[in-house]
Structure formats: structure tokens, C-alpha cells
Amino acid sequence: MSQNTACADETTVPPDETRCYCPLGGVMDLLSRKYAIQVVCVVGALEPVRYGEVEAAFGEVSSSTLSTRLDDLTEAGLLDREQYDEIPPRVEYRLTDEGAELRALLDPLLEWAQERDGAA
Amino acid sequence: MSQNTACADETTVPPDETRCYCPLGGVMDLLSRKYAIQVVCVVGALEPVRYGEVEAAFGEVSSSTLSTRLDDLTEAGLLDREQYDEIPPRVEYRLTDEGAELRALLDPLLEWAQERDGAA
DNA sequence: CAGAATCCATTCGGATACTG
DNA sequence: CAGTATCCGAATGGATTCTG
Numbered sequence: 001m002s003q004n005t006a007c008a009d010e011t012t013v014p015p016d017e018t019r020c021y022c023p024l025g026g027v028m029d030l031l032s033r034k035y036a037i038q039v040v041c042v043v044g045a046l047e048p049v050r051y052g053e054v055e056a057a058f059g060e061v062s063s064s065t066l067s068t069r070l071d072d073l074t075e076a077g078l079l080d081r082e083q084y085d086e087i088p089p090r091v092e093y094r095l096t097d098e099g100a101e102l103r104a105l106l107d108p109l110l111e112w113a114q115e116r117d118g119a120a
Numbered sequence: 121m122s123q124n125t126a127c128a129d130e131t132t133v134p135p136d137e138t139r140c141y142c143p144l145g146g147v148m149d150l151l152s153r154k155y156a157i158q159v160v161c162v163v164g165a166l167e168p169v170r171y172g173e174v175e176a177a178f179g180e181v182s183s184s185t186l187s188t189r190l191d192d193l194t195e196a197g198l199l200d201r202e203q204y205d206e207i208p209p210r211v212e213y214r215l216t217d218e219g220a221e222l223r224a225l226l227d228p229l230l231e232w233a234q235e236r237d238g239a240a
Numbered sequence: 241c242a243g244a245a246t247c248c249a250t251t252c253g254g255a256t257a258c259t260g
Numbered sequence: 261c262a263g264t265a266t267c268c269g270a271a272t273g274g275a276t277t278c279t280g
Contacts, residue, residue, distance in 0.1 A: 023230055045141045
């Protein structure tokens with residue numbers, strides 16, 4: 001999809017900084033999909049967590065969407081999916097180390113968002 | 121659009137916590153749109169910044185998309201838009217206080233994303 | 241239970257003009 | 261310069277149905 005070339009010009013930013021203020025591809029693309037950020041935090045908060053629990057954490061999400069999101073994050077190496085072959089089937093999600101790093105960054109964001117939206 | 125009712129059940133989360141791990145509407149919706157997060161950080165890094173500078177910071181963005189994003193964020197009270205009636209026209213964007221709060225939260229995220237994507 | 245598979249409506253973003 | 265207006269194709273999310 002939207003392949004990106006990082007910043008147009010690194011020099012737009014203070015010369016000594018290697019930082020790019022607009023990384024577009026990769027993780028950021030993922031996080032721009034619906035529920036993505038929230039899923040990371042929900043899993044982090046409830047892990048190990050089963051599919052149904054995640055679904056319950058959100059009020060109204062279609063299973064197709066949620067499972068897509070879960071897959072995306074798993075593929076990206078942010079979630080770890082453990083499947084137990086029992087009946088009924090059970091699946092547990094938890095954060096990978098990278099996922100945990102990310103969660104640490106995202107959690108404050110959700111907290112802020114919640115306060116702000118509520119205090120509106 | 122996707123109106124949300126916060127968490128399906130607040131008790132999904134530790135009882136003493138009032139935190140909801142999946143706020144869906146409001147700001148989070150905004151931030152899930154393309155470039156939104158990056159725009160906040162670019163403006164924060166370069167403020168006061170002109171439209172063209174923001175555009176330049178991203179390699180390939182259509183002006184329509186970028187300007188929509190800028191509008192969204194301005195309407196949401198995260199950006200402040202100052203228009204000077206000169207010729208040629210000049211417009212400056214900067215973060216509002218809330219925008220700055222948000223940027224403080226998002227900036228580490230972009231840094232992390234950049235590292236991660238790069239180190240892939 | 242935990243999804244996968246389909247199908248479809250909608251949204252979103254990009255390209256392309258055009259303007260004060 | 262800093263957008264706006266239009267149009268359109270691509271991508272996404274939701275509903276529904278079905279299965280190991």
C-alpha cells in the first residue's frame with residue numbers, strides 16, 4: 001500500500017537530529033487501523049487473554065474486524081498467539097516483548113484520550 | 121460514524137480502576153486517520169510552521185489529504201491556525217496546549233516506530 | 241469457542257484542476 | 261502560497277453465515 005520513503009528531507013529537521021518526524025510505513029500503518037492501538041492495550045492489561053475477552057472489552061466490534069486486527073498485530077510480532085487444541089478451543093493472546101514496549105507507549109495515550117473525551 | 125460506548129463493561133478491568141482500555145470515539149478516531157499522528161509531531165517539532173513546510177516534511181502527500189488532516193486537528197482543538205492576510209498568503213500552525221500534551225505522548229511513539237521499522 | 245469466508249456499503253485517500 | 265472542489269478507485273470495516 002502506501003509505501004513511504006520516510007521523511008522527504010531529513011534536513012527539514014534540525015541537522016544533528018537523525019529523527020524523522022513522519023515515519024509512515026511499518027508499525028504506524030498498522031496502528032492507524034481501527035482498534036489497533038486499543039487492542040494492544042487491552043491485551044496488555046488482561047494478558048493472557050482469550051479472544052472472547054478481547055471481544056467483550058469492546059462493546060460493538062464485528063468478529064471479522066477484530067480477528068483481522070489480532071492477526072495483523074500477531075504477524076507484526078507484537079502479539080503472541082497460543083492455541084490449545086482442546087474442545088472447546090482456547091486461544092490466548094499476550095504481548096511479545098516488543099508489544100510490551102509499544103504498550104508502555106500507548107497506554108498513556110489512551111488514558112489521556114479517555115480523560116479528554118470525557119472531560120469534553 | 122462508529123459511535124462508541126467506551127468499554128463494554130468497566131468491570132472487565134480491575135474494579136478499582138476507572139480506566140477504560142478501549143476508548144473508541146473522540147481523539148482516537150482522529151488519530152487513526154492517515155498522517156494524523158505524524159502531523160501532530162511535525163507541527164510540534166517545527167512550530168510555528170507553514171503549510172508548505174508541513175507538506176515538505178512528508179514526501180508524497182496530496183494537498184487535499186493533508187489539508188483535511190490539518191483541518192481535523194484544528195477543529196479538534198489540537199492545532200491552532202493563524203492566517204495572515206498578506207500577499208502571498210501565509211498561514212502558521214502551532215500546537216494548542218492540548219496539542220502539546222498529545223505531542224508529548226506521541227513523539228516517543230514515532231521515535232520507537234522509526235527505530236523498529238529501521239532495525240527490521 | 242474462536243475464528244474464516246463472503247459480500248457489500250462506506251469511507252478514505254490520491255490525482256487533478258482551479259482560486260483568492 | 262495555501263489551500264478548495266470534484267471525481268474516482270482502492271481499501272477498510274461491518275454483517276452474516278458457517279465450521280473445526
